[in-house]
Amino acid sequence: MLGTQDPQAHLFAVTLPNDGNTPLVLLGVTPETLPIRHGDRLRLKPLAGSAPGRRAEVRRVLRPGGRLVMAEPDWDSLAIDHPDLGVSRAYTRHLTDRIVRNAVVGRQLQRLALQAGFAVTSVAPATSVFRDVHAADQVLGLQRNTERAVAAGYLTDRQADCRLDHLAKGPFFAAVTLYIVTAETPVTNSAP
Template sequence: MTSADASVFETTRPASADYLTRFAASDAGRDYKGRMLDALDLRAGLTVLDAGCGPGADLPALAEAVAPGGTVIGVDHDQEMLDAAAPTAAHPCVELRRGDIHALPLDDASVDRARTDRVMQWVDDPARALAEFHRVLRPGGRLVMGEPDWDTLAVDHPHPSLSRAYTRHITDQVIRNAAIGRQLARLATDAGFRVPEVIPATQVFRDVRAADRVFGFERTTRRAVEAGYLSEYQAAVWLHHLAHRPFFASATLYVVVAEA
């Protein structure tokens, strides 16, 4: 299939580091990341873990919040991401470590705060990852997680069945743990945390180009056709409307606060 309008939709996937960096700088990214930072309740001298730190977009704000005397530890399993984050590690209170979220390279009870941002949707075993967070946090420490619930993705279209098919393809085939946003409070409680707060952050998109930079409509629709969720004709109708008619989409991400 071909794009309905090449000037609207990206047809190739951006590099992972580029995608994460530009999303962090978007209005939607700044909104929920600000909520996460507030929920962490950081202060000078604390040790904070950014698990799945990616290219390091959030490390400077964390470093500023715990200075002077604090430490920020960025952990990621992908060396390419750590290389992209390396300039941030020049900050005196930031260090980077390569490691798996299922087996964090930290000692027991060694951090005061921990955060993970849109990482749990991809992990093999969320329960095991949460157990690791509980292990490395000091008693009374706080974990803040930001994760979407992909079932909440709603895109306006005169044929709602096409929108539902598109979302169903994402939840069935694209995202490993597509419902993790709604599950985290329960899973964190099972891992021994107390969960005092869950903060919904609903992101609304009125500009199709801005939304496409997050959702990749054309390339995701192409995959939906290949997987049998949409026909070629349905995909063309779907994309044409998104490209040429007033646009609306929304999705909810949950900021979950857990205390050890």
Template sequence: MDAIAYMDRAAALDDARAYKLRLLDALDVRRRHTVLDVGCGPGTDLLDLAATGAEWVIGIDADPLMVAEARHRTEEYPAVAVHLGDARSLPVSDAMVDRARVDRVLHYVPDPENVFAELRRVLKDDGVVVVAQPDWDTITVDPGDVRTNRAVREFVCDHVVTNATVGRRVARLAEDAGFTVDLRITTPVLRDFATADDILGLGRNAERAVRAGQLDADEAAEWLRTLAAGRFLATFMLFTAVLRPGSR
């Protein structure tokens, strides 16, 4: 699967555009602000951040391919810089950042508490962080056999996604790092099977579960046939949070 194309397709969904606009509004970027995008991927949101009038926009990603693509997309924007780096050890000075965003990144990180500690370190005392994080253990589909749905979801959480349930822990981890938290939970709804299959990986993860001996091949095939046959729904919980520094 082309990871860059996948991220672009996911970002283009109506629900994705809606929550991204909410995050951008919550950031309340002003002139002379330095804005940090942690896990910027191929630069999907860097130009929107630059359009806010920020003095400096910094994108950081751990994948060299993503960094190269993000640099290519922003090469005509002198206020945007993209760096290779780890969210758990940000290449940014203490109290340098006015605004930061972390969008669908934490499930890649085995120890996300370190990400929040780093955000607290680099953020100014009057700064704002916005976080968006799905919880992969909440993916639900209809129709289809409930036991098969559960088996595929459990396989994803146990073997595919590094930190599948971090969404529900965002508030606690942020508070432990010294932030105050304004938390919102939404449930995006996908009614088209092909789109949900692409974004949520229903078919490819069922196939992985079969290959791993965690799911019967005939049951997986019947489940996918049922999902694709008629009216369809998929949903999951998306945790979004606005963080502000508390007392150090």
């Protein structure tokens, strides 16, 4: 990985050649500030939810054969074990309908990369599994989003109370799938 994820802002990490030796890694830059077709690799967050112009800028920065790695969750795949499957599904539906801006972006990455002119070289799913409710709450906002689901009409007060009681007392399991897409800028062969 070329950098760490900052959930509050876009993260751009680009690897540029450095005198033919060790590549130079730049973090916190934007594609607009980089030279044309100099990047070997680029990782950024978020890409897919961005405007098509952002993807074009990324392609502009990468040299022919340069590599782009994107990773995004598919929040529709969120599965939380609960005795009442309907409550679990309503919670996930609330997240995907109201909380996450593009909840299915993970499954769209390949198509978006192809539409931007990249050659997709691999798509790999990675499932994040949570068995500790406190760790999951840090990522999923279980308490906060359960309350929001009640306010939005996805859950009743009784369902929310039962859900939160189960989360506090019972064994916990949740999983969500992240899709990792690797793509490259096409190499053009110019014949003399």
